Structures are given as C-alpha cells and as structure tokens.
Amino acid sequence: MQPALPVLYSFRRCPYAIRARLGLLSAGVAVELREVDLKRKPAELLALSPAATVPVLNLGAGKVLVHSLDILRWALQQHDPEGWLGAVNEPLAQQLVHTTDTDFKRWLDRYKYAERFPERSAAEWRADAVRCLIDPLEAWLVQHPHIGGARRCWADAAVFPFVRQFAAVDAAWWATAPFSATRRWLGEWLDSTVFGAAMQKVPVWVPGAPPHAFGPLAAQAF
Numbered sequence: 001m002q003p004a005l006p007v008l009y010s011f012r013r014c015p016y017a018i019r020a021r022l023g024l025l026s027a028g029v030a031v032e033l034r035e036v037d038l039k040r041k042p043a044e045l046l047a048l049s050p051a052a053t054v055p056v057l058n059l060g061a062g063k064v065l066v067h068s069l070d071i072l073r074w075a076l077q078q079h080d081p082e083g084w085l086g087a088v089n090e091p092l093a094q095q096l097v098h099t100t101d102t103d104f105k106r107w108l109d110r111y112k113y114a115e116r117f118p119e120r121s122a123a124e125w126r127a128d129a130v131r132c133l134i135d136p137l138e139a140w141l142v143q144h145p146h147i148g149g150a151r152r153c154w155a156d157a158a159v160f161p162f163v164r165q166f167a168a169v170d171a172a173w174w175a176t177a178p179f180s181a182t183r184r185w186l187g188e189w190l191d192s193t194v195f196g197a198a199m200q201k202v203p204v205w206v207p208g209a210p211p212h213a214f215g216p217l218a219a220q221a222f
C-alpha cells in the first residue's frame with residue numbers, strides 16, 4: 001500500500017536536506033518525514049536511491065526525487081505562496097547555487113576537516129571558500145536584502161544551509177570577518193520561523209513507526 005503522503009528521507013543536520021525541508025515548508029506541502037541514521041540507512045531508502053544520499057522524496061507511483069534541488073523545485077511548483085521561484089536576478093541565483101554545490105562545498109569540506117587535508121592550512125582552504133562564494137554573495141547582499149532581491153527566493157534557501165556550516169567552523173572568526181551583509185542575511189535565516197520549523201527534532205525512523213507528518217502543521221507550531 002502506498003503511504004498517504006509523499007515520504008521524505010532526511011537527516012536533520014544535512015545542508016541538502018535542510019534545503020529540501022525549507023522548500024517543502026515554504027510551499028506548504030505536507031510529507032511524512034523519516035529521519036535517517038546515515039550509518040544505518042534503512043533498506044527502504046537503499047531501494048529507492050542507489051546513491052543512498054539524503055534527501056530523497058518518494059512521491060509514489062514510481063516517482064522518486066533524489067536531489068535536493070529537484071525536491072526544492074518540485075515543492076515550489078506545487079505551491080509558491082512566497083514567490084520563491086522568482087529571483088530578481090535569476091542567472092546570479094543559479095550561479096551562486098551552482099558554486100555552492102561545486103567549488104564551495106569542496107573548499108568547505110577541506111576547511112571543516114582541515115586535519116584530513118594537511119597540504120594546506122585551514123585558513124587557506126577558508127580563503128578559497130571565501131573567494132568562490134562568500135565574496136560574490138557579500139557584494140550582492142550589500143545592495144539587496146536577499147539573493148532573490150527584495151525577498152527570499154529558492155536560491156536563498158539553497159545556499160543558506162551551506163553558509164551556516166561555513167560560519168560555524170570558526171564562529172569567532174566569522175563574528176568579525178569583513179562580511180557584515182552576509183552575516184546579517186545568515187542571522188535572519190537562523191532566526192526565521194521557517195528554519196526553526198525545518199530543524200524540529202524527530203526520532204530516527206524505524207519501519208512500522210507511526211508516520212511523522214511534516215509541513216504546514218509543523219510550521220504553525222513556530
């Protein structure tokens with residue numbers, strides 16, 4: 001029997017999964033949330049996605065989305081009450097998201113786990129991350145409140161969880177780094193209702209557990 005709601009396999013702290021959950025919340029699309037232990041992935045997830053990454057959204061009838069951006073876009077195509085699909089500068093939005101998922105992610109991982117990449121110092125990895133994403137982001141955010149322009153868009157939701165990780169690597173450095181517009185933008189996201197709702201804690205899913213609904217109702221609680 002197909003579950004009544006689409007099923008989202010997710011991991012609370014994963015920036016890709018956060019991106020997907022933000023999209024679902026903004027769209028007001030309800031899903032069943034299954035929190036995954038990445039060290040003990042459930043067979044149900046492995047059967048849906050050979051790559052076995054999260055997030056994965058099972059829409060039923062054989063339709064499965066295995067990339068966070070596809071889930072974000074799919075959600076907003078169902079409903080887009082906050083106009084997240086309309087960035088004022090779509091090419092820039094696309095570019096920032098592309099950089100986030102490629103070069104920035106690469107440098108972020110090296111900065112975060114610098115002891116595993118001793119060929120350069122943490123500060124050097126961080127400088128690469130700054131050059132590719134934080135510098136252009138700051139230049140835009142000095143002029144505009146959001147990546148979307150006057151209001152948030154899909155790209156804000158897609159980029160923010162990764163900048164959150166970047167800022168957290170060395171919070172003392174970030175607090176005084178010369179990126180006040182990006183700091184303001186990050187702070188607004190961290191304080192936002194939608195982020196609070198996206199980060200609600202749920203127990204790790206086990207087969208047969210009662211379904212945990214996530215979506216419009218979860219957002220109302222915040």
Ligand SMILES: N[C@@H](CCC(=O)N[C@@H](CS)C(=O)NCC(=O)O)C(=O)O
Binds near residue numbers: 016017052053069
């Ligand atoms: N391209 C995927 C990447 C997702 C991804 O890499 N997620 C990480 C967690 S943050 C993961 O599931 N890694 C597999 C693992 O840790 O076993 C997407 O955009 O959804």
